[in-house]
Amino acid sequence: MNDISTHFNPMAPDQLHDPYPLYARMRRERPVFYSPMFDLWVVTRYADISEVEKDTARFSSVGALDARAEPHPEVRAVLAQAYPRFLSLVQSDPPDHARVRAVFGRALSAQRIAAMEPTLRETADALIDGFIRDGKADLIQRFAYALPGFIICDLLGVPRSDMEQLKRWSDDKTLLMSATAPIEQQVQSAHGFIAMERYFREQLHERRRHPREDLLTLLVPQSMGGTAPLSEQEAVCNAMDLFAAGHETTTGLIGNGLWLLLNAPEQWKAVREDPSLLPNALEEVLRMESPIRGFFRTVMADTALSGVTLPKGSRAFILYASGNRDETQFTEPDRFDIHRADAKKHLAFGKGIHFCVGAQLAKLEGRIAFEQLLRRLPGLRLRTDEAPVFRPYFMLRGFEHLPIAWDV
Ligand code: HEM
Secondary structure, three states: OOOOOHHOOOOOOOHHHHHHHHHHHHHHOOOEHHHHHHHHEEEEOOHHHHHHHOOOEEEEEOOOOOOOOOOOOOOOOHOOEEEOOOOOOOOOOOOHHHHHHHHHHOOOOOHHHHHHHHHHHHHHHHHHHHOOHEEEEHHHHHOOOHHHHHHHHHHHOHHHHHHHHHHHHHHHHHHHOOOOOHHHHHHHHHHHHHHHHHHHHHHHHHHHOOOOOOOOHHOHHHHHHOOOOOOHHHHHHHHHHHHHHHHHHHHHHHHHHHHHHHOOOOHHHHHHHHHHHHHHHHHHHHHOOEEEEEEEEOOOOEEEOOOOOOOOOEEEEEEEHHOOOOOOOOOOOOOOOOOOOOHOOOOOOOOOHHHHHHHHHHHHHHHHHHHHHHHHHOOOOOOOOOOOEEOOOOOOOOEEEOOEEEEO
């Protein structure tokens, strides 16, 4: 048997397809291990992940996503024009975290989210109208990608016509984070990163002059005459992060959900006949196929987890996708069951102070997406002549292509 620590690579083809047998072995044999390939300590058990999430003093989120600490000189040269550090909510610790989170609390209030339901349904319908006569489509490219993309644009208050450009820049940001791409590509992405910063800085200045009913207006710093207790740098970084956080993750939820449900015909039939089962079904989807596979932390003091000491200064990767299949927490964890009573206990939205601030929106988007797909595409099924393709990302789990068909 190969060594778990050197074998772990979420982007390897076998692990892209089905990483769960390996995760089960990790939880059993090496619940916490060092991955030399990624220079990370991987934490795989539910209890240990929860411990890390709770202990913000020992496990810092500052710079958690910032793999620009040691960029290649050519990349560094381009990034010299960027803010020196990326200051977003998800990458902050107390006490800054509470200050920034309060701004998001207002921006993503339950009221504001609930009010989006009619627009969401119209947008889902308009997308379905675009392919309904074809009898087949790539769910990701035609639907699951655009729906949350348009909605996050609406929320931020930027034109939907900018979505594709923002998505490309956001991909650049993701690529820079993993820093495994060829240097040429990293340099190109660094230019995209700078352009995205500039875009949101200009948008914020525009909101300062002409406030609107949108999230960007709520991010305008007090120092610029707005209401947010943020610096300009924080406002720009948070706007950038929000686009990525509110977009690719929900694409994953919709794609992973349809795949799981269509592979379980009895359960698909059950939600078709009774859509009120959808909210719990979506929690189970999040548990079974977490759109964010895991997240990073910096270890601030030597800390033991499951008997293994993580050294001060190292980086940890908390693998939600493994914690969500932990047999000490969930009975028959590999069984997809839309009726599972404790599905909600999953870690897919994190836990503790960083618990996903967009969770309500993501769940609403998921529910409306499925309601409209169920209503409008009779006989919906996975195509057998074309295989789905997973996205080769370290942190995210989802499809690049998911070919589906239905009866016209
Ligand atoms: C299915 C979709 C989604 C998933 C699986 C997801 C997952 C997560 C996870 C795991 C975290 C915690 C990270 C940590 O512990 O460090 C998080 C935080 C966050 N999410 Fe989401 N998310 C989703 C959708 C959204 C949406 C739609 C938005 C915005 C509209 C959003 C915005 C955020 C923000 C701003 C944070 C940082 C919260 C904090 O640090 O206090 N997410 N999300």
